[in-house]
Amino acid sequence: GENVEQHPSTLSVQEGDSAVIKCTYSDSASNYFPWYKQELGKGPQLIIDIRSNVGEKKDQRIAVTLNKTAKHFSLHITETQPEDSAVYFCAAPGGRSGGSQGNLIFGKGTKLSVKP
């Protein structure tokens, strides 16, 4: 089955700086990579996703890049703001073996702190 590793576990940046979070995955057949933001006391919220037929996707200050050869993908947040402070999770589809077809396998999360 799929295995997702996420780094770093914590990240502290100054307001206005950029933040980068990296994830690696193990199953070369994986083709969908979402990123979720979880604020305290709330459920994970999808912020951006990428499919394996593209290498990069942008949405305002957020971008995701995918390197299928190296099996890693990254979240880039530019011009960070205090409201970007949250825990960010990457994910990949669960492996086909064992019948796990619709689930997501999540990284352990990155706690991002943006200091004003």
Place this chain on the structure above:
Amino acid sequence: DSGVTQTPKHLITATGQRVTLRCSPRSGDLSVYWYQQSLDQGLQFLIQYYNGEERAKGNILERFSAQQFPDLHSELNLSSLELGDSALYFCASSLGSGGAGETQYFGPGTRLLVL
């Protein structure tokens, strides 16, 4: 607001007890997923239902069971509760059967505390 609702928000119970968590998916979504979030294990997939039928199973304990009703809401039943079952339980929903690449939308979660 994702459109996925979960009740209750908080649940405090004792070891050995049984509880039921409820989830209503987004309007039009046919799949419901249950995840458990704990500090040491992170977000772990438990089970998926699609249009009333079990579709995929993850690391769900035998003491746990779920079902999806004709109106597509789902319930997760946790029995013989242990201290280690204390966690956040999230429900997510997606439009179809959950093939790779289908967006999942998460609810606000139920925080379970077993004393």
